[in-house]
Amino acid sequence: DAGITQSPRHKVTETGTPVTLRCHQTENHRYMYWYRQDPGHGLRLIHYSYGVKDTDKGEVSDGYSVSRSKTEDFLLTLESATSSQTSVYFCAISKTGQGLTEAFFGQGTRLTVV
Amino acid sequence: AQKITQTQPGMFVQEKEAVTLDCTYDTSDPSYGLFWYKQPSSGEMIFLIYQGSYDQQNATEGRYSLNFQKARKSANLVISASQLGDSAMYFCAMRGTTGNQFYFGTGTSLTVIP
Numbered sequence: 001d002a003g004i005t006q007s008p009r010h011k012v013t014e015t016g017t018p019v020t021l022r023c024h025q026t027e028n029h030r031y032m033y034w035y036r037q038d039p040g041h042g043l044r045l046i047h048y049s050y051g052v053k054d055t056d057k058g059e060v061s062d063g064y065s066v067s068r069s070k071t072e073d074f075l076l077t078l079e080s081a082t083s084s085q086t087s088v089y090f091c092a093i094s095k096t097g098q099g100l101t102e103a104f105f106g107q108g109t110r111l112t113v114v
Numbered sequence: 115a116q117k118i119t120q121t122q123p124g125m126f127v128q129e130k131e132a133v134t135l136d137c138t139y140d141t142s143d144p145s146y147g148l149f150w151y152k153q154p155s156s157g158e159m160i161f162l163i164y165q166g167s168y169d170q171q172n173a174t175e176g177r178y179s180l181n182f183q184k185a186r187k188s189a190n191l192v193i194s195a196s197q198l199g200d201s202a203m204y205f206c207a208m209r210g211t212t213g214n215q216f217y218f219g220t221g222t223s224l225t226v227i228p
Binding site for chain 2: 045
């Protein structure tokens with residue numbers, strides 16, 4: 001199994017508070033991704049990283065920021081949590097691309113914003 | 115723009131029968147990869163099978179095969195000899211060479227009936 005750890009696994013937070021989710025990998029893969037999963041929407045990309053301090057937005061990036069100061073860690077921050085950000089969040093990693101390699105996923109983080 | 119379409123929200127199959135899950139895609143990338151993932155009720159994302167856009171033969175992995183029709187932009191997953199443990203959500207995904215993001219469909223929920 002790919003070495004990806006997400007923390008926390010579950011979190012309940014109040015509207016308006018900042019929240020940080022952590023993704024840690026031991027595979028030294030270049031690419032890291034944050035997705036959210038909601039019923040009827042599949043997985044939607046929030047942000048991704050293609051190297052240390054190199055990040056870019058995905059299709060649902062509003063209200064989220066990311067940081068990658070080390071190869072192994074990719075942090076997702078909800079700057080001011082809203083109820084619409086209640087979701088399951090997945091981190092994924094992948095080797096160098098060219099469309100040839102799969103993504104490996106963490107276990108997911110269930111976030112509830114009340 | 116990259117897009118993955120899965121038009122079957124739910125499917126049922128009799129145990130030991132074969133089932134085909136549909137996936138169509140759209141991309142302007144000349145080279146890309148197509149992937150299928152399984153998500154059981156426990157929530158983890160499990161990589162099943164990969165097809166490269168320039169691969170001449172359809173990919174197979176055990177009971178899974180990918181019916182790749184490039185001209186029709188389809189990448190259907192075929193599961194042979196269905197088992198009760200195949201009951202899960204299945205996601206089709208695509209990765210291009212532009213940006214190296216993974217794009218996911220909305221998923222198909224498969225139920226295997228004893």
